[in-house]
Amino acid sequence: MSYYFLCFLFLSSLTNVSGEEPYMIRILGKPGKVKTSEAMNISWMDCLTKCRLDVDCSAVYKLSDVQCQYFSFGSISTLQKADFQNDEIAVKIQISQDQCPTSNPLIPGPNYYTQIINGQFYMSSVSPYSLSNNIYNLTYSVATCPNNTKLFQRGETTKVCIGLFFFEDPRCNNQAAASALCKAQNGTLTGPANANEYEYIQDISNSSKYSSNPDSYEYVTYWLDGAGTNTAYTFEDTTHDGTTNYQWAEGVTRSKGAGQCLHNPNPLYFNISEYPCTATFLTKAVCWRGALCQVPPIIETY
Known part of the structure; x- marks a missing residue:
């Protein structure tokens, strides 16, 4: 032809x-x-x-x-x-x-x-x-995308909807609860796959201190994808290329230790940090308020 x-x-x-x-x-x-x-x-x-x-x-x-x-x-x-x-x-x-x-x-x-x-x-x-x-x-x-999430493309055809999902009771909870929260939406914990995603994640995370902080914690933060195993971080979501596009808080330890998980934003530096996976809140200072999830879009075919 x-x-x-x-x-x-x-x-x-x-x-x-x-x-x-x-x-x-x-x-x-x-x-x-x-x-x-x-x-x-x-x-x-x-x-x-x-x-x-x-x-x-x-x-x-x-x-x-x-x-x-x-x-x-x-x-x-x-x-x-x-x-x-x-x-x-x-x-x-x-x-x-x-x-x-x-x-x-x-x-x-x-x-x-x-x-x-x-x-x-x-x-x-x-x-x-x-x-x-x-x-x-x-x-x-x-x-x-479902309500309160935003569409991003990863690679040629992969589509994800990214958003914050909040704990209900208790309103501050650990990384295992965050993972379960994402899975309940048919999704997983996720992290930024590029600079545009990171900017969006920072915007919604920082603004949530005023819109989704009923207990008036000084800082609210969110679990994202990454759990230590002593030698590396493991990830639930394989589409964001690990920590390649993570922007780390200045001076924080990245031990990758077992029982250490990643969250964003850091209360002091507004970037990604590592903390024990079992953390829920620190007095009235910090609340791990929910999870950064990627959930599947609703797809209509023609």
Whole structure:
């Protein structure tokens, strides 16, 4: 099958969550299974440009030099390969390199296009149909986080919802209770996987002193992922790359000792620290108020 590529400069107003740029990949093909589409009276080049910059566009089909068929998110589920030069279709995917590839990036697939729109994670994928060499499948999903959590992407397709979860009775509790609190939400304890996550974690943790501190402790802190074993920390969540992106309180001991667990923020330095896993509160000074959890998003497929 013939194929060729068209590359555009990345537009900074797009909310790109994977760190890769969207490309329109043009192939000899035509629409297969379609729910809805829109005919546009614009040139083929303008149609390609419009789709690339439109977060809701998944593919476009050339009807003529001055008209195209426009497919929004979820509206087309298969593409069919074609042998005629006038059957030209383009699908939007993300590519990590900064120039067009020299071989067909749709094979072997899958390839993805991801966007965060209004706090929801939109993902479309393109892959060859396993039962036919002449068909590509397109699939779509939308991930939404539960209340009081925020969506983050880790890696190409991993999505997590991060938030603070609070102990109820007693309101200050230990690391084992924090782990159980996350598991009750079908999640785990977690930690920051990058600088953006760390900034968010600090913001919600520090502000909770005023919004979620009914017993008026001087400091409130939260258990996060990491428990010592004498030689290393062990983690419940494998998607945040251990302590790579943890920012430590100045001068604190990182013994990794058995019975030592990690929490954030440190009452004195507002960064991550280590403390005995059995701690619950220190008089009226410090309360281990809950847990930093990652919980699965609610995913709707199309």
